[in-house]
Amino acid sequence: MWRRYRPLRIISPIAFLLIWEAVVRLGEVNPLLVPAPASVLRTMFDMTIDGRLPWAIAVSLHRVLQGFIYGSVLGIGLGLLVGWFRPFEDAVDPLVGAIYPIPKSALFPLFILWFGLGETSKVITIMIGVVFLVLINTVTGVKAIDPVLLKAARDLGANRRQTFMKVVIPGALPNIFTGLRLGAGMALILVFITEIEATKAGLGFLLWESYQLLLVKQVFGCTIAFGILGILTTWILQWLEKVLCPWRRV
Amino acid sequence: MPIVLHIKDIRKVWHIERTKEQVVALDGISLDVERGEFLVLVGPSGCGKSTLLQIIAGLENPASGGIELSKSLDGHKETGMVFQEYALFPWRTVLENIVFGPEVRSVPKVEREANAQRLIELVRLRGFEHRYPHELSGGMRQRVALARALANDPAVLCFDEPLASLDAQTRKVLQVELVRIWQETKRTFIYVTHALDEAVLLGDRVVLFTARPGRIKEIVPVRLPRPRTITGKQEVELLEYLSERIRDEVERSLKAEGLT
Ligand SMILES: Nc1ncnc2c1ncn2[C@@H]1O[C@H](COP(=O)(O)OP(=O)(O)O)[C@@H](O)[C@H]1O
Ligand SMILES: [Mg+2]
Numbered sequence: 001m002w003r004r005y006r007p008l009r010i011i012s013p014i015a016f017l018l019i020w021e022a023v024v025r026l027g028e029v030n031p032l033l034v035p036a037p038a039s040v041l042r043t044m045f046d047m048t049i050d051g052r053l054p055w056a057i058a059v060s061l062h063r064v065l066q067g068f069i070y071g072s073v074l075g076i077g078l079g080l081l082v083g084w085f086r087p088f089e090d091a092v093d094p095l096v097g098a099i100y101p102i103p104k105s106a107l108f109p110l111f112i113l114w115f116g117l118g119e120t121s122k123v124i125t126i127m128i129g130v131v132f133l134v135l136i137n138t139v140t141g142v143k144a145i146d147p148v149l150l151k152a153a154r155d156l157g158a159n160r161r162q163t164f165m166k167v168v169i170p171g172a173l174p175n176i177f178t179g180l181r182l183g184a185g186m187a188l189i190l191v192f193i194t195e196i197e198a199t200k201a202g203l204g205f206l207l208w209e210s211y212q213l214l215l216v217k218q219v220f221g222c223t224i225a226f227g228i229l230g231i232l233t234t235w236i237l238q239w240l241e242k243v244l245c246p247w248r249r250v
Numbered sequence: 251m252p253i254v255l256h257i258k259d260i261r262k263v264w265h266i267e268r269t270k271e272q273v274v275a276l277d278g279i280s281l282d283v284e285r286g287e288f289l290v291l292v293g294p295s296g297c298g299k300s301t302l303l304q305i306i307a308g309l310e311n312p313a314s315g316g317i318e319l320s321k322s323l324d325g326h327k328e329t330g331m332v333f334q335e336y337a338l339f340p341w342r343t344v345l346e347n348i349v350f351g352p353e354v355r356s357v358p359k360v361e362r363e364a365n366a367q368r369l370i371e372l373v374r375l376r377g378f379e380h381r382y383p384h385e386l387s388g389g390m391r392q393r394v395a396l397a398r399a400l401a402n403d404p405a406v407l408c409f410d411e412p413l414a415s416l417d418a419q420t421r422k423v424l425q426v427e428l429v430r431i432w433q434e435t436k437r438t439f440i441y442v443t444h445a446l447d448e449a450v451l452l453g454d455r456v457v458l459f460t461a462r463p464g465r466i467k468e469i470v471p472v473r474l475p476r477p478r479t480i481t482g483k484q485e486v487e488l489l490e491y492l493s494e495r496i497r498d499e500v501e502r503s504l505k506a507e508g509l510t
Contacts, residue, residue, distance in 0.1 A: 152337035155307055156351040156402060157327065166354070170341040247341045247382040 035217045043217040044224065052206065057225060060191050060203040063119065064229075067126025068187045075131045075183070076176055079138025084168055089139075096135065104129035104186070105193045112198060122194040129190045130183035137182070141175025142168055174248060177241045184233040188226065203229075253320060254438050255283035255306065255406055260315035262301050274463040275301045279315070281457065281466065283406070288432055288439045290449040292496065293459025293467075294503035299442040302464070303408045306440065307331045319405065327351070330404035334411040336391045338383040344370070344394050345379040351402035362401070369397040372431060389420040393427070400435065409441040413448070425451055429476060446492045447480050458495055461503035468495060 017037045023029060024036035031039075047053035081088040107128060111121040145168060153163045195204025203222055210218035241248070260279040263272050275298040283289055291299050304310040306317055307329045319328045330351075338347050345366055352362035370376055373393040383391055392412055399407055413421045429452060432439050443449060449456045450472065458467045470492065474484050 146337075148333055148335055148337045149339060151304075151309055152331070152333065152339075153350070153354075155309060155329075155331040156354065156398070158350075158354040162354045166350070167339065170339070173341070245341070247384065 032214075032216060035220060040217050040220045040224070044221040047218065047221055053221065053225060056201065056203040056206040056222070057229070059201040060195065061229070063122050063194070063202065064126060064187045064191050066119075066123045067190070068130050068184060070123070071127040071130025071183060071187075072134050072180060074127070075134025075179065076138050078131075079135045079176070079179075080142060080164075080169065080172065082135070083139040083142025083172065084164060096132065100132050100136070104132075104190060108190075108194055117198045122191070122199070125194050126187050126190045129186040133182040133186055134176070134179035137175045137179030138172055141172030141179075144175060145171035173245055174241075177237065177245070181234065181237050184237060185230070188230055188233070192226065251284040251286065253282045254285040255320070255440075256318040257281040257283070257302075257306070258315050258318065260302070260305060260312045260317070262298065262305065262310070263313045264301075276305075276312070277463040277465055279464070279466060281469075283438060283440065284454075285320070286436055286438055287454045288429075288441065288452055290453035290456045291440065291442045291459065292444060292446060292449050292456060292492070293464060294461050294496070294500045295444060296503055296507070297459045297462050297499070298464030299444075299459060300410050303331070303410050303440065303442055306406070307408050327402040327404045329406045329408055330399035330402050332392070332395050332399050332407065332409045332412045334414050336383070336388075336395045338391055338394055338398070340383055343380045343382055344375060344386070347383070347394055348397045348401050350398060355402075366397070366401060369400055372400070372434065373397045373427075387420070388416050389424055392416065392424065396428075396431070400431075400437075404437070406438045406440060409439065411442055411444065414443070414445075421448075426477070428452065446489055446496065449492065450474075450485050450489050451478050451480060456492065458492070459499070461499045461506060467499065470495075 021036045021038055024031050024034060035043075044053065078088075078092065082092045083089070104125060108121065108125045111124050115121040115124060149167055149171065150163060153167045158166060191202070192204040192207070195202040196208045199205050203225055207219060207222035207226075210216075210222060258280055260276055261274070262276040263274050265272055279302060291302070293299055301310065305312050309331070339350065342350070345363070348366040348369055349362045352365065357365075367379075370379055373396055375390065375393055375397070378386065378390065383394065386394065395412070413424055416424065425448060428439075441448075441452060443452075453472050456470045456472060458470065459465065460467045470488075472488065474482075474488070478485055480486075480489070
């Protein structure tokens with residue numbers, strides 16, 4: 001049996017960075033295209049000190065959070081109704097079926113035409129992307145509830161409302177979290193896309209501007225910042241799931 | 251003994267939407283259940299035992315016929331169900347599962363939790379109140395399910411093969427426990443099983459069902475003193491009699507399923 005060799009998990013990324021650094025310093029690759037890790041770190045540090053990076057992150061995060069929260073609330077609410085009440089399913093299903101296959105980024109131009117160049121069009125694009133993932137997973141969660149649990153609730157005297165509150169919602173929660181995780185990933189993708197055009201702030205804007213000015217180190221720095229945002233949202237959602245679903249084996 | 255439950259000429263037909271088939275699950279079931287008795291229902295698989303329990307519990311409606319529960323019931327509720335697959339709420343701890351019934355009936359928190367503590371004592375789960383179902387063994391889960399049903403203080407408790415997914419050792423222990431709890435609570439137990447030894451060990455009366463459509467083939471009174479042992483002379487005789495009587499039905503039901 002192969003025992004897990006823990007130190008390797010730390011050694012391997014460090015080794016990767018060291019080799020990268022060495023390759024650049026030895027002049028094997030063009031530092032204008034692939035800058036050394038140390039110099040990227042340095043650039044990120046400078047961008048943090050002069051405030052450009054924190055400001056960009058704050059602006060993007062604000063858009064992401066708005067879109068994510070509106071989208072999640074709408075997705076969970078609609079999802080529970082669609083999953084539990086037949087008429088809602090019949091009403092909403094065809095709409096979801098028609099809109100879901102459209103890449104949400106393709107809706108952005110329309111939203112600019114309708115809502116202008118400001119925040120609204122960006123937040124709505126992100127919200128639409130989040131809504132569908134959360135909605136679909138919430139519906140799945142409701143439908144996946146073991147029918148014998150619904151029967152047990154009824155047998156114990158729960159009416160339909162109580163069954164909904166005390167069985168359907170907690171029963172769907174694990175799948176809802178799956179939707180939220182996927183939604184968070186989608187929100188980050190969409191915030192980047194909506195910041196390429198029609199804005200003067202945000203992490204996506206900073207990245208794209210750096211690219212157009214051929215400031216490769218800044219491009220790397222912004223990309224890494226996006227990665228860190230992704231990791232942070234995953235962590236936060238994992239923590240929230242642990243708090244809200246303590247019965248789940250992890 | 252007064253009658254607690256009057257089952258009158260029940261017929262149940264399942265309509266299978268997809269194939270447009272009609273399955274007659276029960277036909278002409280009439281039965282009087284005495285107050286406080288331990289009534290065991292046995293029959294080949296698919297003969298409609300679960301269907302009958304669900305009708306008694308009000309979870310399904312019969313096509314014709316009906317049930318009548320006596321007006322002067324013990325307890326707060328008419329029936330309570332214990333399912334084979336436990337049907338515990340995974341997101342609720344042992345204690346939270348047990349209080350579910352009183353909670354939806356808006357019994358004050360202090361009262362329902364005090365009552366739950368008493369039941370935890372009864373089913374011997376002291377020390378496990380705050381575990382989640384997945385942190386318990388199968389036997390413990392089934393005891394939680396029993397306590398949860400008892401928390402509603404039902405006049406009639408329905409059991410649908412509650413021990414069928416447990417190992418032989420745990421089954422034996424829980425059979426003894428069930429009889430003890432039945433004696434302590436003085437409630438009416440209607441108990442479905444396909445294990446004849448269980449019927450002999452537990453029942454005051456054993457109702458034998460025919461293969462589908464389920465009809466009552468025979469009602470066998472069990473006049474043996476408790477505690478019973480499955481190796482006792484009279485128990486063995488009764489077991490042999492029951493297996494003799496049920497053999498044809500099992501064969502018929504296997505044939506209907508295309509086996510043998
Ligand atoms: N919800 C249902 N829909 C359609 N047919 C069912 C349903 N429940 C049970 N049946 C059918 O009714 C018959 C009796 O089932 P059941 O009561 O579960 O038998 P038992 O518990 O004795 O094994 C079986 O043929 C079964 O397939
Ligand atoms: Mg059954």
